[in-house]
Amino acid sequence: LFGLRSELAVGLVVLTACPGGAHSNLFTNLARGDTALSVTMTAVSGVLTVVTIPLIASGALQAFATGESDLSLPMGETVTKVFVLMALPIATGMALRAWSEKYARLMEKIVKSIAVFLLVVLIAGAVGRQASRLGELVHEVGAAVVALNVGTMLLGFVVTRSLALPGRQTIAIVMEVGIQNSALAVGLTMSFYGADYAVPAIVYSLFVYLTGFLIVLIGRTIYPEP
Numbered sequence: 119l120f121g122l123r124s125e126l127a128v129g130l131v132v133l134t135a136c137p138g139g140a141h142s143n144l145f146t147n148l149a150r151g152d153t154a155l156s157v158t159m160t161a162v163s164g165v166l167t168v169v170t171i172p173l174i175a176s177g178a179l180q181a182f183a184t185g186e187s188d189l190s191l192p193m194g195e196t197v198t199k200v201f202v203l204m205a206l207p208i209a210t211g212m213a214l215r216a217w218s219e220k221y222a223r224l225m226e227k228i229v230k231s232i233a234v235f236l237l238v239v240l241i242a243g244a245v246g247r248q249a250s251r252l253g254e255l256v257h258e259v260g261a262a263v264v265a266l267n268v269g270t271m272l273l274g275f276v277v278t279r280s281l282a283l284p285g286r287q288t289i290a291i292v293m294e295v296g297i298q299n300s301a302l303a304v305g306l307t308m309s310f311y312g313a314d315y316a317v318p319a320i321v322y323s324l325f326v327y328l329t330g331f332l333i334v335l336i337g338r339t340i341y342p343e344p
Contacts, residue, residue: 120262124182125314129307130262131178133319135171136306137163139299140207144233145330149337151289159294161208168201171306195309255321263322267329271296289337297326 122130138160146156215222274295278288303319 126259127182128178129315130318132175133298133303135174136299136303137167138294142293142297146290146293149289149334150341152286156290259318259321
């Protein structure tokens with residue numbers, strides 16, 4: 119539909135294959151959605167994508183990058199990256215809460231403040247690093263990225279409302295299906311394919327903050343109390 123060159127098409131598909139991550143969990147928490155549901159979805163999809171990401175990425179290479187037959191996504195390294203970026207932090211948090219709920223609640227306030235601060239730093243850093251090429255990158259893949267992000271969020275909203283799920287669960291699902299783990303996508307494409315393949319994930323990582331914060335504002339308006 120968007121006439122993307124092969125590197126961008128493959129990069130976009132790899133991005134869609136990535137699960138939600140820490141950002142979807144954080145945004146859900148800030149929007150006062152069902153954080154437990156968000157983390158559970160991230161954990162389950164994280165396990166599944168250990169298998170599905172290499173398969174989907176290989177399919178994308180065959181479909182779009184026919185002249186790059188030497189490219190592949192190694193299963194072992196992919197599993198390691200997914201584990202370090204997703205499974206390990208989630209497991210640590212769950213273990214801490216199981217050990218002491220009182221201490222976990224205390225740490226939650228501290229960690230959430232640090233996470234919000236790091237999120238702001240991450241946004242500023244991403245914009246700063248790509249400032250000279252930002253216009254070029256957005257022109258190349260911006261429309262496809264916006265369609266992916268907004269389309270998946272709208273689809274998540276329509277499905278959850280049609281199932282009459284509670285509002286907090288709707289927020290969690292919209293965030294989870296609408297915010298892919300762009301850090302994982304950048305890491306995988308940069309490591310195994312090359313810089314051009316990471317462009318969709320880089321542009322996505324900038325735009326998704328806008329829609330994420332918009333839902334945070336909506337959620338905090340609907341649910342003024344935590």
